Amino acid sequence: MKEHLPDKQSRRSIVATLLSIEAAAVLALGTYLVVKALTSDLQSVTALLGVVLFALVGGVGLLAAARGFRNAKNYGRSPAILANLIALGVAYFQMQAHLWAVAIPLALISLLTALLALSIIPE
Structure with a gap:
């Protein structure tokens, strides 16, 4: 059977890039929430702190x-898959x-991201 996926190193690079984009989006959302809280009436400081801490x-x-x-280590695989499955639920x-x-x-x-991370079988 012919494989139609890029080689393993290319997939690792793609997943790393996508995860970096996701991280930037989450951190930007946290920053936005802090700015929004500082420029409006804040109802619950503890709720804001929880959301900002979670985003961080x-x-x-x-x-x-x-x-x-990026470093061809497997410690990022499970968190990447889990985070993206959660994001799929949020998208739903x-x-x-x-x-x-x-x-x-x-x-x-x-x-x-989840499918590419799953396709990289640990050695």
């Missing part, structure tokens, strides 16, 4: 997973809310 940990985690893929609920401009790109990048 998530973004750094995605960057660590990307680094693992965005679709239910008819937020297509968010849902479609999120679903595409998450599905592509």
Whole structure:
């Protein structure tokens, strides 16, 4: 059977790049929330801190997973797959809310990243 996927190193590079893009998006969202909170009436400081902390940990985690893929290590594989499966769930609920401009790109990048990460079989 002929394989139609790029070679393993190319897939690692693609996954690392996609994870870096996802990390940048999560960190940008956290930054946006901080700026938004500082420029408007803040109802719940603890809720904001929780969301910002979650965005920071998530973004750094995605960057660590990307680094693992770039360095041909397997420690980034499971977190990358898990994060992208969660993102697929988020995309589903965005679709239910008819937020297509968010849902479609999120679903595409998450599905592509998860499938490519799954296709890289550890040695």
